[in-house]
Amino acid sequence: MSMRGRLATVIGLFLVAVALAGWGVVSFIRPGVPGGVMDFTQGHAAGQPVDLTAQTVGAIGFGPHPTWVSYLVKDPSTGKWVQDTTWKLPANSVIDMTILQYDSGSPLRNQEWGQVQGTIGGTATLNGTSYSAYNSNTGTGVGHTFTVPALGLSVPLIGVNSSDSVCGSAPCMTSSPHNTITFSFKTPGPGSYSWQCFVPCGLGYLFGNGGPMSTLNYMGGQLEVVQ
Amino acid sequence: MxxxxxxxxxxxxxxxxxxxxxxxxxxxxxxxxxxxxxxxxxxxxxxxxxxxxxxxxxxxxxxxxxxxxxxxxxxxxxxxxxKRPGAEEPMTGPNARxxxxxxxxxxxxxxxxxxxxxxxxxxxxxxxxxxxGGEGPNPIWTPPGATKAEAAALTPKASWSANSNQVLTVQVIAQQWKFTYRYPQFGGFETTQLVLPANTNIAFNVTSLDVIHSFWAYQLDVKADANPQQNDVAFTQTKQLGSFTVRCSELCGIWHGTMFNSGKVVSEAAFMSWAQSTEQANAQNTADLPPFAWTYVPDANGAAGGYYTDGNVTPYSTVEIYGSKQSAP
Structure with a gap:
């Protein structure tokens, strides 16, 4: 091959490598789906609790990553399920939270997250029964947690029986097997507080903490607490 | 001249x-x-x-x-x-060299x-x-009584009392994206709070359940890498009451920036009161924790923890699976 040909080959390969690296970086930092902010402050009267309903599904079923596990939240104004994990909440208010858990469970990597922490009364309810800790090595295990580290809030979401016909894509309806977990917590003063699931549920990723665990609008998000 | x-x-x-x-x-x-x-x-x-x-x-x-x-x-x-009138010529050339x-x-x-x-x-x-600083699993420089306290921490009878000059063993467990702490001398309870007694030698045993983290308690001047399946020991002696900040100082993923918490150094009496009440409050969950150990193998049995990038499922392990007590199949 002539010197000119070699040079062209080397430059061409270099440009391809640069393009691939750039594509990889952009793909890595790009959020899975365009996310908005679910506003729970609209029409909220001071001193009144806020109802917040969410669900967890084993596979979102749509978008760029249909097989990824995800949270969804019910839009308080339309009642529709939305894949948003940034929630605007009023400060110093009680949040009555209901999570419909449609995913199956397993033993926790760290049983510390089997403990209900930071809720009002230090408990949550599972299908109407109060609990303060759940041994993930028994029963149907823990599917996910709802944890806000900065608030010391963490609630294990007990999984459904994996032998049942688990809902395969979102949004799941209550006709599918699910557990209803309820708890209340009080928001602090204004600020931004991240929340996440502490079950490494990113299937196919190292230690289970990549993919949906590392992408906004899946298994983690922000509580934007405003005055 | x-x-x-x-x-x-x-x-x-x-x-x-x-x-x-x-x-x-x-x-x-x-x-x-x-x-x-x-x-x-x-x-x-x-x-x-x-x-x-x-x-x-x-x-x-x-x-x-x-x-x-x-x-x-x-x-x-x-x-x-x-420019100075009468300035001397600087000495340069071979004389200087x-x-x-x-x-x-x-x-x-x-x-x-x-x-x-x-x-x-x-x-x-x-x-x-x-x-x-973290000295690894076998520290060379240890405060008096540390070796004894560390050995005792692995036994169910480990204990600690105020004003006893005992070394307090604290295990720091890092995971994406939070530090938790175990106190083997108080039944091995685990908590998200880091509370320490004043005027006490502390042995921090730092490990990780997933990727590499780093435990950095800035005001305590303690910094130790948290590596999976490694115990990194660091010592210090608390002197003053007050609050301190703990941060992860190893970039560990998307929520690395949120991996921090504050801790407290309190009087020995206040620490005893806190430790005993937390031990009691957490008793139900402590019973579900695995026996205290220096390191834990990240669970390979569910919650996707067992699935690695090669698509294979890591086989079960009968020992040291954190949060899992069931037998191997």
Whole structure:
């Protein structure tokens, strides 16, 4: 091959490598789906609790990553399920939270997250029964947690029986097997507080903490607490 | 002519030395008394206090060097300026390059300084039991009673009491993206809060359940890498009551920036009260925790923890699976 040909080959390969690296970086930092902010402050009267309903599904079923596990939240104004994990909440208010858990469970990597922490009364309810800790090595295990580290809030979401016909894509309806977990917590003063699931549920990723665990609008998000 | 030059050089050297000496003493004294007490990381622990002294001492050594450069520069500009009437011609050329006194002095002074600093650093590291840094699973420098306390921590009968000069063992467990803490001398309960008694030697045993993290308690001057399946031990002695901040100092994923919490150093009595009440409150969950161990293998049995990038499922392990007590299939 002539010197000119070699040079062209080397430059061409270099440009391809640069393009691939750039594509990889952009793909890595790009959020899975365009996310908005679910506003729970609209029409909220001071001193009144806020109802917040969410669900967890084993596979979102749509978008760029249909097989990824995800949270969804019910839009308080339309009642529709939305894949948003940034929630605007009023400060110093009680949040009555209901999570419909449609995913199956397993033993926790760290049983510390089997403990209900930071809720009002230090408990949550599972299908109407109060609990303060759940041994993930028994029963149907823990599917996910709802944890806000900065608030010391963490609630294990007990999984459904994996032998049942688990809902395969979102949004799941209550006709599918699910557990209803309820708890209340009080928001602090204004600020931004991240929340996440502490079950490494990113299937196919190292230690289970990549993919949906590392992408906004899946298994983690922000509580934007405003005055 | 040669004698005249030599006399002038001696004269200049004496002037510069006197100015440098006076300024160095003044600046060092000002630094010692005005800045020294505020040098980070403070005096909350023995290692913090030790590091504060080290930083201050190094500054006290560096300042005269800085002042020496500035004094020489100022003197040269003032005295040897070509614009100055009657300015002397600077001595250059072979005379400057072959001045043995200058060369030997330079080599001796810099060699002594470097060797002294190496010795100083080593001594400071030894006498402060590692200066708050992670020493790995088999620390060389340990406070009195640490080996005994660490061995006892692995037994169910481990205990700790106030005013007993016992070393308190605290296990730091890192996971994406939160630190949790186990207290083996109080039944092995685990909590998200880090509370320590004052005037106590603390043995931090740092490990990780997933990727590499780093436990950095800034005001305590404790910093130790948290590696999966490794126990990294760091020591310090608490001195003052107050709050401190814990951060992960190893980029560990998307929520790395949120991986922090605050801790407290409280009186020994207050610590006992907190530890006993937390042990009681967490009893139900503590019963579900695995036996206390220095390291834990990340679970390979569910919750996607067992699925790795190669698509294979890591086989079950019968031991040390954190949060899992069931037998292997």
């Amino acid at each position: 040669a004698n005249e030059n030599s006399t002038n050089e001696t004269h200049h050297l004496r002037n510069i030395t006197v100015i440098w000496l006076i300024l160095s003493v003044i600046v060092d004294l000002l630094f010692w008394f005005l800045v020294g007490p505020h040098v980070p990381p403070g005096t909350m622990t023995s290692s913090a206090k030790g590091n504060q002294f080290d930083f201050t001492f190094l500054c006290l050594m560096a300042l005269p060097v800085l002042i020496g450069v500035w004094v020489y520069m100022g003197y040269a500009i003032r005295i040897w300026s070509a 072959t001045n043995k006194t200058a060369q030997v002095s330079w080599i001796v002074i810099t060699s002594v300084a470097v060797l002294f600093l190496a010795g100083f650093g080593t001594v400071e590291l030894v006498i402060s039991q590692g200066s708050g």
